[in-house]
Amino acid sequence: MKVHYECASCFLRQAREALDLATEDEDLKMQITEKTNKILCSQFKEGAVANQIGTEIHRSIKRETGNLDPYHDLRGKSDEIAMQFLPRVEKILEKDKSLKNYLKAAIAGNVLDFGALGLESDIEGLVMSTVEKDLAIDHSGELGVELKIAKNVLYLADNVGEIVFDKLLIKKLHEYDVEVTVALKKYPILNDACMKEALDVGLDEVARLITTGTDSIGVIDHDLSLDFKNDFKNSDLVIAKGLGNYEGLGEMDLGDKPVFCLLNAKCQPIARDIGVKINNNVVLKLN
Structure with a gap:
């Protein structure tokens, strides 16, 4: 973007x-x-x-x-908030086990973003209001169709804390008989999830874990490792979380690969670029 x-x-x-x-x-x-x-x-x-x-x-x-992880303490805070709300989110999913509802839960996790919203934001209050809102752009039906024909999915993670909710969605994806690979940051930047945080929440129990090979915000084509690029190329379907991945993927040649972005439009530029209102939730097919 x-x-x-x-x-x-x-x-x-x-x-x-x-x-x-x-x-x-x-x-x-x-x-x-x-x-x-x-x-x-x-x-x-x-x-x-x-x-x-x-x-x-x-x-x-x-x-x-010389501080390689300025947001270190906020990583723990994000995890605490996510775990606090996890039982409530799981109850909502028990009532409605549709793919769309799991996507909304994953997007609710996307609110755990101190980089986009600022350190003084009422993150806790935003989580539940987000999971209860409908999607302003809803391509979940198209995602369901693609999942039925895909064999492997590359899932681009975003923030710490958020990956707790991603784990719920990834479990749901397994109902489509797909193999899921989750890509994390190799080094800390903002409060983006790295391998350590993914292992801490047991993401390795539901997916193969890799890194992008770098610490870029979202994905930047010339910054990505060759290993990640191979995984991207060989995936049948890409699901990307958050603003940074949306910004970066829009600048890459995606070919005819189906790519879906799950996010909350937390700032006006993102909302304007997508064509929604600020704080709207979207499941958006890029191509």
């Missing part, structure tokens, strides 16, 4: 929050903020790709502060 005008202020807000999490050195924060502004001045222009700029900013913060 190309940047929208609001993305500039969002990049600065994210950078400030990441800096406050990464270091207490005020002088260092000023120096890194100057570098962040230089990145924006040189790269933020019409036609620039949103998740590529965001990735460079967050890598710069990690490199300059």
Whole structure:
């Protein structure tokens, strides 16, 4: 996805929050903020790709502060929130075991995103309201059709905490007799899920686990490992969670491979790009 005008202020807000999490050195924060502004001045222009700029900013913060995981403590908080609401979500799924309902539950997990929403957001209050909302764009029927003919599915994970709800959906996918591979980040960035967090919630019990080979926000084609690219190429169907993956996949040549994005449109640029209202939930087929 190309940047929208609001993305500039969002990049600065994210950078400030990441800096406050990464270091207490005020002088260092000023120096890194100057570098962040230089990145924006040189790269933020019409036609620039949103998740590529965001990735460079967050890598710069990690490199300059020496803190390779500024969001470490929030990872634990996300897990706590997810586990707190898991029994309530499971009760909802007991009443309606349709694929659509499991997709909505997975999208509810997508709300566990301090990077997009900010550190002061009422994350807990948003989870249940999200799972109860209908889909503004609903391509779940088309996804069901593709699942019936697919043999293997590549599932692009997004945030820590969120993967607790992804596990529920992946179990549902097995009813279609497909093999599922989940792709995680190799190194921490924002509160994106890595291999450790996936193992902590037992995601390896329901899927084969791999990494993208990098720490990019979402997927960036030239950044991905050859192993991941092979898995992507050989998959029959791709299911991608979250904003970063939506932003990145839109810039890749997907060919005729069916790719579905599951997300909550947590910011106005994403909502505008998709054609929905902010905070709408979507199951969107990209091609």
